Amino acid sequence: MKKLILTIGCVLTTVLLFAQNKATWIWYPGDFEVWLGNDMQNRRTERGTFFPPFWKMDSHYVLVEFHKEFDLQQAEEIKIHAEGKYNVKVNGKMLPGMPGSLKLEKGKQKINVKVYNQAKVPALFVEGKQVNTDKDWLVTFEDKEWIDETGKASDQSGTTYVKAGYWNFQNSAQRPSTFKLPTRYEESVASTKQGKGSLIDFGKNTFGFLTLHQLKGNGELNIYYGESKEEALATTTCETLDLLSINQQSAQDSTLDLSKAFRYVYIEPKGNVSFDKVSMEYEYLPVEDRGTFKSSDEELNKIWEVAKYTMELTSREFYIDGIKRDRWIWSGDAYQSYAMNYYLGFDSETVKRTILALRGKEPTMSHINTIMDYTFYWFLSIYDYYQYTGDKEFIANVYPRMQSLMQFCLDRRNADGLMEGLSGDWVFIDWADGLSKQGEVSFEQLLLCRSLETMALCAELLDESADKAQYAKEAAQLKGKIFDYYWNEQKGAFAHSRVAGKQTDQVTRYTNMFAIFFDYLSANQQKAVKDKVLLNDAIQKIMTPYMRYYELEALCALGEKDYVMSEMKSYWGGMLKLGATTFWEEYNPDKKGAEHYAMYGREFGKSLCHSWGASPIYLLGKYYLGVEPTAAGYERYTINPYLASLQWMEGKVPTPAGEIELAVSKKKITVKSPIGTGTLQLKSKVTPRCKQGKVVKTGKDQYSIELKKDTTYEVHYEA
Template identity: 60%
Template sequence: MKFKFLSTVGLSLLALFGQAQQASWIWYPGDYEVWLSTKMQNRRTERGSFFPPFWKLDAHYVTVEFSKEYDLKAAETIEVFTEGQYNIKINGKLSYPYSNKITLQPGKQKINIKVYNQAHVPTVLVKGKTINTDNTWKVTFEDKEWIDETGKASDASATLYLPAASWNFHEPHEKPSQFKLATRPEYAVSKDKTAGGELVDFGRETFGFVKIHGLKGSGDLDVYYGESKEEALDKEYCETLDKVRVGLPQKRDSVLELSKAFRYVNVQPGNGVSYDSISMLYEYLPLPNRGTFKSSDALLNKIYDVSVYTMELNTREFFIDGIKRDRWIWSGDAQQSYLMNYYLQFDAPSVTRTLYALRGKDPVTSHINTIMDYTFYWFIGIYDYYLYTGDKQFIENIYPRMQSLMDYCLGRRNKDGLMEGLTGDWVFVDWADGLSKKGALSVEQVLFARSLEAMSICAEIVKDNRAGEYKKVADDLKAKLFRYYWNQQKGAFVHSRIEGNQSDNVTRYANMFGVFFDYLNDEQKKTVKSNVLLNDKVAKITTPYMRFYELEALCALGDQKYVLDQMRSYWGGMLELGATSFWEEYNPDKKGTEHLAMYGRPYGKSLCHAWGASPIYLFGKYYLGVKPTGPAYSTYLVEPELGGLQWMEGNVPTPNGLIKMYVSTKEIKISGDEGSGTLRFKSRKKPASAQGTITSVGNNVYELTIQSGKQYAIKYTAL
C-alpha cells in the first residue's frame, strides 16, 4: 500500500503545534510506535533463524476512547472509519450506525468513539466539513466512568486524557496498520560466475528486497548476502541468507520476503531451477535532505556525502543502529541519529517515534535496551528534541514515562548516591578492548547528571513541582563527580570508583562529555585537552560512536583544524578501503579481512552503522557553527569556523525554514528564515557590512544580529 508523505516542514509543524491541516488517522500516543517497533525489530534473522530483541517488548492498549466537543453552526454529516470494532456516543447516547455516515444537528455535540483491536493499534479517522480527527482530539485507554444503583452516571472522573497522536495517514485506505516503507527498483553494476551460481554486485552498500526475474523450475535456490565480497562468497559464515523453495512450471518474477542489507548477492540455484537475472527493490523512508554542506576540500565533501547516505540507510520506520545485523532500535545509536537528523532532514516525527518506541510502557523493569548509559541518552535526547523543535505537547505526553523511568534510576543508586551496575544492568559505554566496567564509572555519573538536568527542565515545562528536586539531585551529583573522580595530579576525571577509592586509570569518556556539557572550568578544560584528548598514552577510541563525542569535545575547545585532520584520517581511511557507507568500528591497525570481523564472527561488523555518519552533525554545528539557543530556533547562535578551509557553504534546517551560509577567508553571507540569530565571528581587521550593525566584543571577536527574512554579507579578514 502506498502512502503520501508530507514535506518535512509539514510534519514538523504537526509535531510542534498538534494541529493537522486535514483529517488524520489518530491513536493513543506511543501505541502505534510501540506496535510498529515490535513488528520491525522482530524481522531480524541470523542465517535464516528468527532473532528477537533482548529486552521487554510492550503492547498497545486494546481498547481506546477518542473524543471531542464541537459547536456546530449547521447540520453536518461525518464519515467514521476505524481499525477495529467500535461504538459511537453522541452527547452521551449510543448511536447505532448501520453505515459509517452520521448526521449531526446544529449546536453543541460531543463525540465519543471507542475502538477495540487486539491485533494492532485501535485507530480512527473521522472526515467531515468541520469535524475531522486530528491532534486536538482527546484519547484515553480507561474512562473510569461508573453508575450508581439508580443508573446515574458519575459526574466526575479520574480519567487521564491525552492529545491524540498521528503521523501521515489521511485517507480511509491509508490504514496505519498497513504502512510500508517506499521502494524503487535498482540494478546490479556487474555480475561474475561462481561455482554453481553467480555473484551480483550492486556497486555500493544498499538495503532492500532481492528480485529474481524469470524464476522457473522445481527445487531449491540459495541466496547469500554480503556487505563485502568475502562475506557473500562464504556460505558457512555470512551473516544473512535466504533459502527459497521453488515450484514454478512457468517463468515468473519473484521478490524475496524480507528486506536485507548487502552490496553483493551470491545466488546459487539448485538442480532444476533457473532464472534470467537479479535486481532489487531499494527500501527507504522518503525524506528530503534539507541540510547541506560543501567546502574547498574534496575529501571532506565525499565524507559528508557518504555520511548522508549512511544516515539515509539507517533512517527507516525508526532510527536503527545498522542495516545488516541488528536492525534494532538502540538508544545510544539513536541519540546520535537525532542530532544528525537536526542538521540533515530535520524530521521531528522520526525522533518522537523512536523515543516512544525505546521507552515502551510502564512498569519499568530494566534500563532501556538493558543498558544503563542508554537510559541516560534517552533523557538527554528528549531535552535536545525540545530545544531543536519547541514541541511542548510531546514533552507533556512523554513526561509520565520520564518520571517512572527516573524513579527507577533514583532507586538503583549505591550508598554514595552514584549509579553503579546492578544485576541485570548492562554497563556498555563503548566497544573497547580491556575497558573496565567495575565499580561506579565516572562517565555514567556525568550522563546521569545531564539526565537529571533534562528532567528538571522538562518538569518546568509541564509545571511539575518536582523540578527543583531533580535540579538539586543533579547539582549534588555534579559536586560528587568532582569530589570522587577528579584527580588534580592527572588533571582529569579518573575512570571509576571501586569500593570508595579512585581507580588509577584515566579514559576519555567522562572527560570529553564534561567538556561539551560545560561541567569543567577553563583551566580544567585545558588540562583535559592536553592530558587526555591529545594524549596518545590514554587508550584510543576506535568506534565512530565515541569518536563522535571525542571530536565534539575538541570542536567545543576550538580545535576545528585538528578535527578536520582527524576526519580526513579516520573517515577517509574507511573510504580508502572501499567503504561506500561508514562502519560500526574502524581500527587503522587492522589489515584485510580483519576489518570485517567483530563479536568473534568473521563478518560480524556492520559496514553501515548510523553512528558512522557523525560528520553531518559536526559540520553543521561546529563548522557552519549553527546551534539553537532558544526552543525551535526562536534564538540561535552562529559561530563559523573554517578550520583551515578556504571556503565552505551549506544550509542548516530549522523547524520551518533554513539558515543559509557561505563562509570564506574574506566574506560571510548568511540569512535565516525564522527566529533571531547572533552571528559571532573573528576578524583580524575591522569587518564591514551594508546590512545591520556589527559590534566588537573584544579580542578580535565581533557580533551581528541576524533578523529573519534578511540577507547579510560581511567583509572581514579571517584569523
C-alpha cells in the same frame, strides 16, 4: 547545556501541523510507535533464523476510548471509520451497532467512541465539516465507567485522559495498520560467474528486496548476502542468507518477502533452477536532504556525501543502528542520529517516533535496551529535540513518561546515591577492550546528572515549579559527589570508577570529554583534561565512530578544530581509502584486509553501515559551518564559521522555517536566514565591512553582526 514520514503506497510526507477541520487517524499516544517498532525489530534474521530483540517488548492498549466535545453551528452528518470493533455514544447515549455515519444536531455535542483491537492499534477516523478527529481529541485506555444498581453511570472522576496520538494518515483509506515504506527499482551494476553460482554487485551498500527476473525450474536457490565481496562468498559464515525451494514451471519475476542489507549477493541455483538477471526494490524513508555541505577539499566532500548516504540507509520507520545485522532501535545510536538529522533532513516526525518507541509502556521494569547509559541518552534527546524544533507540545505529552522513567532510575541508586549496575543492567559505554564496568562508573553518574538537569529544564518549560526544584536539587547534589568522588587533581582528570568506595586508578576518555561539552569544568580543569587525557596517547584510544563523535565534539569545544579536521579526514577518510561506500560500526586502521569485517567473535559480525558512523554531518554543520540554536526552535541562534584548512566552504542548515544558507571564504562571508534573530561571530585581522548590518567588536580580532531573517548579509573580512 549540550544542545541538549508515512506512506500508503508510495507517498510519504512530514506533517507537523494539521490544517483546521482536516481529519486524521488518531490513537492512544505512543501505541502506534510501539506496535510499528515491534513489527520492524522482529524482521531480523541471522543465517535464516528469526532473531528477535532481547529486551522486554511492550504492546498497544487493546481497548481505547476517544472523545471530544463540540458546539456545532449547524447540523451535520459525520462518517466514522475505526481499526477494530467499536461503539459510539452521543451525549452519553449509546447508539445501536457500529454506525459508519450519523447525524448530529446543532448545538453542544459530546462524541465518545470506544475501539477494541487485539492484533492492531485501536485507531479512529471521524470526518465531517465541523467534526473531525485531530490531535485535540482526548483518549484513555480505561474510562472507569460503571453502572450502579440504580442504573446511574459513574462520573468518571478517576479517569486520566491524554491528548491523542497522530501522524499524517489523513485519509480514511490510509489505515495505520497498512503502513509501508516506499520502494523503487534499482539495477545491479555487475554479475560474474563464481564457482557454482553468480556474484552480483550493486555498486554500494544498499537495502531492500531482491528480485530474480524470469525465475523458473525445480530445485533450490541459495542466496548469500554480503556488505563485502568476501562476506557474500563465505557461504558458511556470512551473516544473512535465504535458502529457497523453487517449484516454478513458467518463468516469472519473483521479489523476496524480507528486506536485506547488502552490496554483493552470491546466488547458487541447484537442480534446473534458472533466472535471467537480478535487481532490487530499494526501500527508503523519503526525507528531503535540506542540509548541504561543500568545500574546497574533495576528500571532505566525499566524507560528507558518504555520511549522508549512511544516514539515509539507517533512517527507516525509526532510526536504527545498522542495516545488516541488528536493524533494531538502540537509544545510544538513535541519540546521535537525531543530532545528525538536525543538520540534514530535520525530520522531526522520525525523531518523535523513535523516542516514543524506545520509551515503550508502563510499568518500567528495565533500562532502555537494558542499558543504563542508553536510558540517560533518552532523557538528553528530548531536550535537544525541543532546542532544535521548539515543539513544546511534544515535551508536554512525553513528560509523564520522563517522570516515571526518572523515578525508576532514582529508585535504583545505591546507599551513596550513585548508579551501579544491578542484575539485568548492561553498563555499555563503548566497545573497548578491557574497559571495566565494575563498581560505580563515573560516566554513568555524569549522564544521570545531565538527565536530572534535563528534567528540571523540561519541568520549568511546563511550569511545574515543584518538579523543577526537586530535579535541580538532585542534580546539584549528584554533581558535587561526582567531583568529590572521581576528580583526581594529580591526574587532572576524572577517574573511571569507584569500587568498594575507593577511587580506581584507571582514567578513560569518556567522563572527561563529556564533562567538557556539558560545561562542568573550570578553565584549568578543561586544560588539564585536554592535555592529560584527550591529547594523551597513553590513555586508551577510542576505536568506534560512536565515541569518536563525542571525543571530537569535546575537542571542538576546546578550540581544537584544526586538529579535529585532520582527525576527521584521517579516520573517516581511512575508511574511504579502503573502499567504504557507507561508514562502519568500528574502524581500526591497524587491521588489514578482511580483519576489518570481524567483530563479536564472528568473521563478518561488523556492520559496515552503522548510524553512528555518519557523525561528520553534525560536526561539520555545528562546528565548521558553525550553526547552532541558542533558543528553542532557532528563535535565536549563532553562526560561528571556521574554515580550518579549507579555502572555502558553503552549505545549508535546516530550521523549522527553512534553511540557513552560508558561504564562507577567507575574505567573504555570505549568509541568509529564514528565521529568528542570529549572531554572526567571526575572527578577522581587519575590521569587517557589512552594508546590511552593524559590526560590533567583541574582543581582539573578534567581531559580531546581528542577523535579521530574510536578509542577505555580505561580510568582507580577512581570515
